[in-house]
Amino acid sequence: MLFNSIQFAIFLPVVFVLYWFVTGKSLRWQNILLLVASYFFYACWDYRFLFLLMFSTLLDYFTGLKMHDAPDRKGKRFWFWTSVIVNLGFLAVFKYYNFFADSFAEMMSQFGMQIDPWTIQVILPVGISFYTFHGLSYVIDIYYDRIPAERNFVEYAVFVSFFPLLVAGPIERATHLLPQIKKARSFDYSKAIDGLRQILWGLFKKMVIADLCAEHANAIFNHADSYGGLTLVLGALFFTLQIYGDFSGYSDIALGTARLFGIELLRNFAFPYFSRDIAEFWRRWHISLSSWFRDYLYVPLGGSKGGTWMRVRNTFIIFLVSGFWHGANWTFIVWGGLNALYFLPLLLLNRNRNNMEIVAQNTFLPSVKEFFQMSITFALTVLAWIFFRASSVRSAIDYISAMLKGLLDMKLITQSINYLIVQVGYFLPVFILFFFLIEWSGRRHQYALAHFGLRWPKMIRWSFYLGLALVILLFAGKEQQFIYFQF
């Protein structure tokens, strides 16, 4: 069930009405309803993998209790590692086994040994990386005595499976979400309207920006050998917009949906394409994952405490693991490595925490210097996304090489202008411009539309929302799977 599907448009109001009208007086029943709805939501993908989700939930629930009740450190450690190994084991089997088997066979073939790797034909359970990380953060926090184990199974299961975040995050923390699940929730009109507004903006990002850009990104990346120079730059730009619209749009819908149920989820995006350096970009892109790696990997590895070498090593580990988390393909690892390289000069010059506030905090327009910094960071990001999108490292290198070689070729420049006029037309550029204007004007807030038009007369503001809803319905691109579902 996709967030932008008719099924979800029926599912959400039904659960909402049941939640507030039928179970509204009992927190226990509200949580049971959320759990049942979440399991139904997940089963709509593939009911067989629901058992995997249930198993993972039960595992972490019981190991959490065992850790909490363990008489000594040794017992606690035993249950901790049981949970970590089983959780990562599932992830390894479902997500990474084939990658390792194929890579090993390929490596052996370099030495003249032909191995036919035994690979498994299994589809990747949707959201496995997300709910595994949920569970892991919970057991790690218990292990380090940051939180007590949760004794109420339903509440713990809702924490893991709450449907808005189940399949593509944000990756929540027990310290943030569990207290909200345990507390009585009351309906708040303004928060609910705010939730709907965020859903509306998320749908625009996903269905108009991401899906329309995807058509061109796919057309250009899938036939990269037919294009060159600027058209390939266009392809990379379309993918850059696609992945942002897709993932941040999904996150907006998830956050808005959760708010309808009185629950606040962690913010996942904070206008990353307005970043002035790559360190700022990574504080603004997929925040829940970046902070997860910071807290559960970077800090335990020593973080920024050791010498320069230690900081460089830890930074590379974080970026490479983050790349690998995205998928079992060398392209993601190279993407992570490239971002680590971008990060390196900032780290060595101790300038990685220079830009903590959003750009142009007190002015409408950025300074020339800020604009230049944003442009450079954006260009570096676009270049890295080529590895993320390409089917192999080789094809990414070929893509970049053809792109750079043809930049000044007049014939290829004409080709790209033709592509823009004939294939893209004028609607998409207008939508992209509108999108950037709204994002820029709302950059100081939780999401772009949060305060947009709030001072306008009610009729005009609601007319704007109506117009936006109609644009979504009339101009939506061909439905594409959310990119992050595959992770």
Next chain:
Amino acid sequence: MLVKNNNSSIFSFKLKKFILHTSLFLALVAGIFTLVLFRAGFEVDEFYGRFTTPKQHSLILGTSRAAQGLNPEVINQELGRNDLFNYSFTNEHSPYGPVYLRSIQSKHDAIGHDGIFILTVDPWNIGSDKNNPDDESLFRENDLMLHGMWDVNSSPNLLYLLHYYEGSYYNILKKKQDPQLHLRPNGWLEVMVPMDSTSVEKRTKDRLKLYREETLKRYAFSSSRLSWLGKTVEYLKPFGKVYLVRLPVSDEMIDIELEQNKSFDVIIREFASTMNLPYLDLSSDNDSIAFTDGNHIARGSTPIVSRKVAEFIRNHP
């Protein structure tokens, strides 16, 4: 207790206000959107129009070869009728099988005994997965549009527009049409591609390459599909006369089809004889026929082929 009641009523009031506001907003969006959908006509795409007409008395059935190659208007004119409708789709969507038969039954107006039914056959629409051609669970149309189209006679057809239409709804609002594909109200798909020799040569080369390198490797003759063709004939027979037709293709395509199944023609002749059906094989009758890509009859040649089929029907009343 009083405070609790006040809180509870405020909560209930706000919740109801939220639902009222949201419902009004969504109703307005849905209303405007529905008005847009009501503008949808035959120009929407190459399939939609066929699901918007009432049930039909006489049908042309088959894949894209029939969709493009047989114009009901010409046949109707030749036979002095006005009821023939082209209900053919594509090789992926409408090979003979349970999905297509169910759809035909939904589209067919099961009244009277004087209908005519032209069932076009070729090795592909009686072929299936090479590894197990008789396994119905592997039929390629199982997860495609016709399978889910339980309503094929409504205008506007919301089921199609909401589930299967892949374009932008803005095109419906503007009544924007693909300049190369015009679906006519009688179900005939008029394809207006450039017919200069270079364009035709390129398309033919691509099409033959596709058939030789992919389609030929994917499909084998399916006895199960032949039996579904039989069930389709049995369903239609009580309502009129059923004809089997094999449409013309280019010589190169005939070679590929022979490679796929040398005895296809013999099998179909036997089938026709068993079912007591007139069978017209035009596959090699391609001297005066132009093709867009070696596989589909060009619109300029459609009247020629349609007239030949009409003449055959006239001769086999």
